[in-house]
Amino acid sequence: MNSFKKHYSRTLKSALGLLLVLPQLCMAQEPARPIIQQVEFKKDTLSISNCGAKGDGQFLNTASINQTIRTCSERGGGVVLVPAGIWLTGPIEMQNNVNLHLKRDAVLLFTKDFDQYKLVESNWEGEPAWRNQNPISGKNLYNIAITGNGIIDGNGGAWRMVKKSKLTASQWKNLVASGGTVDPKSEIWYPSASSLKGSQEKKAGVIRPGTTIDDFKDVKDFLRPNLLVFTNCKKILLEGVTIQNSPAWNVHPLLCEDLTLRKLSVRNPWYGQNGDGVDVESCKNVLIEDCTFDVGDDGICIKSGRDKAGRDRGKPTENVIIRNNVVYHAHGGFVIGSEMSGGARNIWVEDCSFIGTDIGLRFKTTRGRGGVVENIFINNINMIDIPGEAILFDMYYAAVDPVPLAGEKRSSVKTITLPVTEETPQFKNFYIKNIVAKGASKGIFLRGLPEMHIQNIWIEHATLEANKGIEIIEASQINLKNIVLKTTENNPLIAINNSSAIKLDNIQALDAPELYIEVAGEKSSDIRLSKSNTKAAKTVSQFIAGSTNKSLTIKN
Structure with a gap:
């Protein structure tokens, strides 16, 4: 009987151990990648110049362009051609089955006469809002495209x-x-x-x-539109054109499905307020490839609504492939948040380069948002000259520029624990590998909430040249493996605060740090450091603010 009890006990422990491991094994398995449906058009072509438009930069072509688009759609669709010239216009409204095609020497220039933009019910940073009409818009449309090699200019300097x-x-x-x-x-x-x-x-x-609407007419000029907005549309293609100088965000697909962005050049002045490149919000089945961004805010950004409005909408951004893109100036190269209240999931980012973005990989949220961001797969990312963090997770986003200006002082975060509610955001199940950063302020920064840790983050095969190494605050189940760090301010190389289940495997410091790892906080536990060159440090470990040496295990 005793032998039976021992056998039963061992079997039960094995089963329980397997149950604990299975969720991580399941999470590590990638879901199937989406198939993005593509547009198809008739070859019939109508030129806007045949409908009274003039490309002299003086004549206002709003009526002519919109009439051409409507006529094309009513005939079953096709191509609306924007030939060589400077085509001054007010708001353009897309229609079903129309491909607006810009010749390379065509400039579609939106007027800075604010009276041409009426106030309409729209959306601003994830909430329903009155805004000036978008320069290019479409709602509840099917099979639409903007293609060619011309330029779409939002005349944003008049607005910002x-x-x-x-x-x-x-x-x-x-x-x-x-x-x-x-x-x-x-x-x-x-x-x-x-x-x-x-x-x-x-x-x-x-x-x-x-x-x-009457309550907002006296502040109409402040209600800047996003340059290009498609809402609740299906089968969309944006290809080849330059989209630049937006009043606010450049490209904003909202509640769309089967969206392809290919070979775009998206530009804004670096100081352009809210001058994001593309903000994909509550969309499904998206492909962004071979594009170049150089903008005044986040480069490639995933959103899904803000706070209660986003949670009530309940539409995550999901099934997104982002590949072979270059981001120059931007607040972040690839970004999720901070308006992510509807959630985001099943997103692949691969083979991208970030050159001079304030932050490389930027994941931001704050209390009040709610929403779950999960199943994010990132591979083969190169970064050069990143003023902030190469990889950042931050659940204390404060709507300020990520890199403080010279002389700017910012107060430190006050840590308090609040109850978990529907307003509590979550970041979990990120798989990041093959990262090279040459020049950054910090290699890796993770900061969760006391009541909701950032969870199950895997970062593998990274070489990070930065002023500082790794900082982990309020996080659990963090796995860093095969990380090479070249730091200049390496005291400590790794800092961990009130975090648990942290596995650090083969962390190599190219320059000998004064202090290898510092553990802080009485809640820090189960930190495992293995196969790392800790002996190169003057001091291997230090325990402060209530932590003890029981929280850390080192095996070399």
């Missing part, structure tokens, strides 16, 4: 506010002399008094019970 801190003294002087108005602190230039007034209102334009 500009911070004095981001310009030289002469640039600021010239901007102020051009017109517009400056805020009372003389820190930000606005294109009009209406724009300045809107900046002083909390969530200007956001639709709230009891408000109407």
Whole structure:
């Protein structure tokens, strides 16, 4: 009987151990990659010049272009040709089965006459809002495209506010002399008094019970549109064109399905406020490939709505393939958040280069968002000259530029534990491998919440040249393997605070650090460091702020 009990006990322990391992094994298995349906068009072609449009940069072509698009769609679809010229226009509305094709020497230039853009019910940073009509838009459409090698210019300089801190003294002087108005602190230039007034209102334009369009007319100039917005559309292609100088975001697909972005050049001034490259929001089945971004905010960004509005919508961005892209200036090369309240899942990012982006891989959220971001697969990413972190997870996003300006002081995060609710965001199940970063402020930074750790993150085969090495705060089940670190400020090389189940395997410091690993916080536990060159350090380990040496196991 005793032998039976021992056998039963061993069997039970084995079974329980297997149950603990199985979830990680299942999570590590990639889901099937999506198949993105592609557009098809009739070869019939209508030129906007045959419908009264003039490419002289003076004539306003809004009516002619929209009429050409409507006629093409009513005839069963085809190609609407934008030939050589500068085609000044107001808002363009796409229609079913139309491919708007720009010749290489064609410039579609949107007017800076704000009166041409009516206030419409739209969306701003994940919430329903009144905004000026988008320069290019489409809603509830099927089989649409914008192709060619021409330029789409949003004339965004007429709309955007500009911070004095981001310009030289002469640039600021010239901007102020051009017109517009400056805020009372003389820190930000606005294109009009209406724009300045809107900046002083909390969530200007956001639709709230009891408000109407009339409540926002006095701040109309502040309600900048995104340049190109497709909402609830299926089978979309954007290919070849240059999309630049947006009033706010450049490209914003919302609630779309079967979307392809290919060989785009997306540009904005580096100081362009909210000048994101592409924000894919609550979309399904997306391919972004062979594109180049050089913008004023995040480069390639995944979103799914903000706070309660996003949770109520309940539409994650899912089944996304991002490959063979280059991002130059941007707040982040590849970004998820911070408006991710509907969740994001099943996303592949591979074979991309980030050159001078503030942060390389940037995953951001904050309390109040809710939402689950999971099953993210990242492979073969190169980074050069990253002013901030090469890889960043941060659940304390504060809506500020990721890299402080010279002399800027920011308060440190105050750590408190709150109850877990539907407003608590989650980051889990990220698989990141084959990363090279040559120049960054910090190699890896993970900061979760006390009540909701960042969980199950795998980073393997990375060579990171940075000022500082690795910092992990409020995280669990973190696996770092085969990481090479070349640091200049290496005290400590690895810092861990109130985190558990941390596995560090084959971490190699190219330059001998003063302190290899520092553990902080009484909640830190089950930290395992193995096959690493700890003996190169003057001091191997240090325990502070309530941690003890029981939290760390080292095996070389």
